[in-house]
Amino acid sequence: MAIRLHNTLTRREEELVTRDPGRVAMYVCGPTVYNDIHIGNARTFLSFDVIRRYLTWRGYDVDFVQNVTDVDDKIINRAAEEGISSAEVARKYTEAFLEVMSALGVTEPTHRPKATEEIPGMIELVERLISAGHAYESEGDVYFSVRSFPDYGKLSGRDIEELMVGARVEPGERKRDPLDFALWKAAKPGEPHWPSPWGEGRPGWHLECSVMSEKYLGTSFDIHGGGADLVFPHHENEIAQSEAASGEPFVRYWLHGGMLQVNAEKMSKSLGNFVVLREVLAHYPSDVFRLLALQTHYRSPLDFSNERLDEAQAALERLETVVRNLRWARDVLPQPAGAGEEKHAALLASVERAREKFAEEMDDDFNTAGGLAAVFDLAKVANVFLSENPRLSAEDIDALGLTADTIVALTGVLGLRVAEVPEAAYPHEVVTLARELAGYEGDDESAAVAALLAARDAARAAKDWTVADAVRGSLEELGLRVEDTARGSRVVVGG
RNA sequence: GGCGACGUGGCCAAGUGGCAAGGCAGGGGCCUGCAAAGCCCUUAUCCCCGGUUCGAAUCCGGGCGUCGCCUCCA
Incomplete structure (x- = not known):
């Protein structure tokens, strides 16, 4: 059976056919490290962690690349606020990011390139674009000429002429066309800078993803992911850069995660509903947040609240409890009578059905809510079996063990660790x-x-x-x- | 204004043509010395109005409402 996924580029669900059989090359836009990541970032990273885990479980060899943007306006501003260097800001928040990802149980990428370590490749791409007539230098800046790329707007469904209406030119920019975007920015005093054919400067934000993805994954790689707010302009610009330079399709499938909202509104500092992941993890086990995220499809908006966290915690405990109860049954003395052949066979059939339903749901554009339902169904069956059958045969105990293993394995595919109950962590x-x-x-x-x-x-x-x-x-x-x-x-x- | 998504029980949420998954919360009961855990029972004219169809939450049209993007944003 094939995996189907929703491709932003075609706005349709498509069957996954990878560039190389049995392998998936995927790239997910990482954070700009200028402060602690918030739960919206975390939701996106969690979604793609689960997609990666599932593809792996389905037998694919997954190459997973996620960048760290460690040079950017926001970092420069933050450095000025804190009175330390941009490099220090980036180092501090990169470390914080890695720490919190690890706490969330997000699998390490195969490669985690940093923008500042890929400058030569970026300069090379800019040179390619200039010589192909897609970019131009202007007083130390280099801009991509949007009108030189006829497909511009194909990802986000935008029309160049309509974009013109809302376009504006910031003071100090030296664009020929308001829609053009910066590939390279001449350094202002006090900013981080690198030597280039156009003088000292730094890369524009969109450039790094084009360069790093091609370096580590090649052209026409399989999956490019990110939050829905990156569709325009970030991913649109990546497509323009990469396809103008290589003449080949940049990415096969574009996946975008829905926005996290607090009280049905987008999270923002000005609304005062900004929640940092570190804060959530200080009060709840990481799997509670993970389960909360998984209960909603990754493309839908996710409404976050403390009440919902509490609900997720209760749901998680249900899974932990059933596994505990099943493990407990394992230590019981087998009775010759047991539950009987019929009930025993029904339990095994339920285990099989849960596996099938889980895969079916997940194959359908990574429907984690449906996959979870399959697990909860099995939990229910297991609880009923335990409550109806006080006497267990050796075969029953084996079947219950298999049930527990299945619940642990399927939730494990989603990154949940329901079996790791810290029984030994008693206070002194x-x-x-x-x-x-x-x-x-x-x-x-x-x-x-x-x-x-x-x-x-x-x-x-x-x-x-x-x-x-x-x-x-x-x-x-x-x-x-x-x-x-x-x-x-x-x-x-x-x- | 342009582009897009969404509106399913008290709350959250899957489901894109054939008797409406799952989680949380509430009520009643069982088990228990009491509790906890678990089990059983319990709540849906699927936003509204039209249309297509033997049949629609699901497709089409209109309306109302919510949210996102269009500027840095996961």
């Missing part, structure tokens, strides 16, 4: 508590928790509810939840 206070309530004398957190549970079991057996509830209440104060199951009690971190 449990030792003190165990000494007070259970007569525990050691210094090990896990043993202390075991002692507390044993003490509570004894109290419950003696119908001493005061003591039993004191143990549970004290554990809850430490952030540990006690769950009683048919096969004994246990402690869960969080909740």
